[in-house]
Amino acid sequence: MRVCIVGAGFSGAVIARMLAEKDISSLVVDERNHLAGNCHTERDSETGVMVHKYGPHIFHTGIERVWKFINQHGVMMPYVNRVKANVANKIYSLPVNLHTINQFFGEAFSPAEARAFVESKARMDIDEPQTFEEQALRFVGNDLYEAFFKGYTRKQWGCEPSELPASILKRLPLRFNYDDNYFNHPYQGMPRDGYTAIVASILDHPKIEIRLGGRHEDLTEDFAHTFYSGPLDRYFNYDLGRLGYRTLDFVPERAEGDYQGTAVINYPDESVPFTRISEHKHFAPWEADSFDKTIVFREYSRLCGPDDVPYYPIRMVAETQLLEQYEARAAQEKNVTFVGRLGTYQYLDMDVTIDRAMDVAEAYLAAYSPVEA
Ligand SMILES: Cc1cc2nc3c(=O)[nH]c(=O)nc-3n(C[C@H](O)[C@H](O)[C@H](O)COP(=O)(O)OP(=O)(O)OC[C@H]3O[C@@H](n4cnc5c(N)ncnc54)[C@H](O)[C@@H]3O)c2cc1C
Numbered sequence: 001m002r003v004c005i006v007g008a009g010f011s012g013a014v015i016a017r018m019l020a021e022k023d024i025s026s027l028v029v030d031e032r033n034h035l036a037g038n039c040h041t042e043r044d045s046e047t048g049v050m051v052h053k054y055g056p057h058i059f060h061t062g063i064e065r066v067w068k069f070i071n072q073h074g075v076m077m078p079y080v081n082r083v084k085a086n087v088a089n090k091i092y093s094l095p096v097n098l099h100t101i102n103q104f105f106g107e108a109f110s111p112a113e114a115r116a117f118v119e120s121k122a123r124m125d126i127d128e129p130q131t132f133e134e135q136a137l138r139f140v141g142n143d144l145y146e147a148f149f150k151g152y153t154r155k156q157w158g159c160e161p162s163e164l165p166a167s168i169l170k171r172l173p174l175r176f177n178y179d180d181n182y183f184n185h186p187y188q189g190m191p192r193d194g195y196t197a198i199v200a201s202i203l204d205h206p207k208i209e210i211r212l213g214g215r216h217e218d219l220t221e222d223f224a225h226t227f228y229s230g231p232l233d234r235y236f237n238y239d240l241g242r243l244g245y246r247t248l249d250f251v252p253e254r255a256e257g258d259y260q261g262t263a264v265i266n267y268p269d270e271s272v273p274f275t276r277i278s279e280h281k282h283f284a285p286w287e288a289d290s291f292d293k294t295i296v297f298r299e300y301s302r303l304c305g306p307d308d309v310p311y312y313p314i315r316m317v318a319e320t321q322l323l324e325q326y327e328a329r330a331a332q333e334k335n336v337t338f339v340g341r342l343g344t345y346q347y348l349d350m351d352v353t354i355d356r357a358m359d360v361a362e363a364y365l366a367a368y369s370p371v372e373a
Contacts, residue, residue: 002026006216007229009037010353011340013202014069015227018361020207024368028203029211029219034196035203037229038311038341039350041194046254047293049281050194054309055248055299056264056278057195060183061351067187069354074198076189077286081182085266087147094266095182096140096148096174104147111176118144118174132164140174149173152268155275156301156312157246163316185351190283225364229340231310232326240326243345244319245310250297259296274298313345337364 003019005012008030016026034040038054058081061067070076083094093099101107101114109117121141129135132153136145149169153161181188191198203210216230228235233243251274253259263282267274279296281288304310313319323345330338339360341348348356 001222001224004029004216004219004221004223004226005229006030006226007037007340007342008032008035008199008203008210008212009229009340010039010199010350011229011343011357012037012227013199014354014357015339015361015364016208017202017205018358019364020205022365022368023207024365025207025209027209027211027219027221027223029214029216031213031215033213035210035212036196036199038309039195039199041191041196044254044280044295047281047295048291049293049295050284050287051280051295052195052278052283055250055311056280056283057350058183058188058283059190059350060185060188061349062185062187063351063355065358066351066354069358070191070198073201075192077192077284078188079190079283079285080188081264082180082262083182083264083266084262085148085268086272087268091265092148093180094148095180096144097180098176098178099180100148101144101174101176104144115176118176129166131162131166132168133161135166135169136161136173139169144174148268150268151270152266152275154270155273157314158301158303159316192284192286224335226336227360227364228336228338229343231342232323232330232338232345235336235338235343236326236329240329241322242306243322243326244314244316245304245308246301246312246314247304247308248311249300249302251300252295252297254293254295256293259294274300310342312347313341315345319345 002025005016005026005028008028012028016028019026039057040053041050042053044051059070085092085094092103098111098114101118102109118141121143122139123137123141126134126138129138136149150161157164259279260277264276264278266276276299277296279294281291281294337360338344339357340353
């Protein structure tokens with residue numbers, strides 16, 4: 001009997017492939033009419049630009065086996081994510097680094113001078129930051145917090161930074177050198193032919209049947225096991241209530257030439273309703289100059305309604321309690337493994353998604369007995 005894999009994103013594709021290579025057949029079902037889940041890319045018919053339909057995706061990792069795997073299924077082009085911020089109509093470098101500090105305060109500090117200056121502004125009286133706001137104030141002080149963190153966070157999460165856990169601002173959010181590489185990982189790149197081509201290559205195996213435009217709920221066939229990368233609460237018909245998500249609206253605008261000269265500009269000011277503008281041809285610098293036109297997306301964040309695409313799990317106290325109840329239900333389900341960002345209700349970068357899917361497939365294969373199947 002074959003296995004069922006719900007979702008043709010990275011989670012589902014990686015599991016299907018690893019099982020197929022050990023001779024296990026699967027049906028991969030996705031209700032969307034395309035592969036790659038939220039990492040789906042497609043060419044915009046008007047401009048020709050490769051567009052990330054569910055928001056910009058930059059591949060970065062420190063996990064060797066994941067980097068090797070992704071390179072087996074596509075050509076990764078060199079790419080370094082460098083983000084700018086428009087604050088009160090001035091452009092700054094992100095993440096907050098020595099350039100940002102010198103620009104913002106109109107100084108020419110050395111690293112040591114900048115560190116001493118920021119420390120003089122930091123709220124050293126906050127010993128153990130509990131909230132996002134305390135964490136930011138503790139490390140960067142009020143001026144940088146107000147300019148770069150406060151408004152962006154309120155727009156992104158729709159609540160006060162004092163209501164969010166400190167863990168959201170994981171690392172020290174500033175650098176005392178001119179390094180403006182957004183990520184710290186040793187490997188970073190963009191797929192030359194887009195993410196959908198990579199997922200198509202992962203799923204390209206005779207043991208895998210793909211069914212697009214089909215819902216898990218409508219399947220009648222029996223399966224040896226189900227790997228479910230859909231929303232955890234949806235699996236249980238939301239009968240304990242809905243887990244909270246933020247959703248995003250991407251409003252496109254097409255223009256001639258180059259719109260903003262870079263891939264992403266954040267807009268932390270609260271007077272601006274969107275959080276950022278992304279110009280997708282700059283995610284593919286090797287081909288950006290070949291397009292006469294361009295397409296940008298303004299990104300608006302709001303609470304996710306029943307008919308919206310769920311993007312970011314909110315994971316506040318109420319959601320965490322509900323999650324625990326659903327997790328207890330999930331643990332009772334025989335022959336179902338919940339995987340991925342929706343199945344485990346977690347924000348997972350692509351590399352972590354792939355790594356976790358590999359773990360899940362390995363665990364299944366270790367327990368799998370072909371005689372019983
Ligand atoms: C705005 C945004 C930006 C991001 N940027 C980055 C980035 O720059 N770098 C990075 O590494 N990661 C990024 N990520 C994370 C990345 O999107 C995830 O790691 C990845 O999408 C997780 O893959 P998945 O397969 O678990 O889930 P998904 O890609 O969501 O796939 C799940 C699939 O299951 C299908 N499905 C669900 N329920 C059912 C059902 N009942 N029946 C049939 N089909 C169903 C859905 O249609 C979907 O296609 C970003 C995430 C967001 C929200």
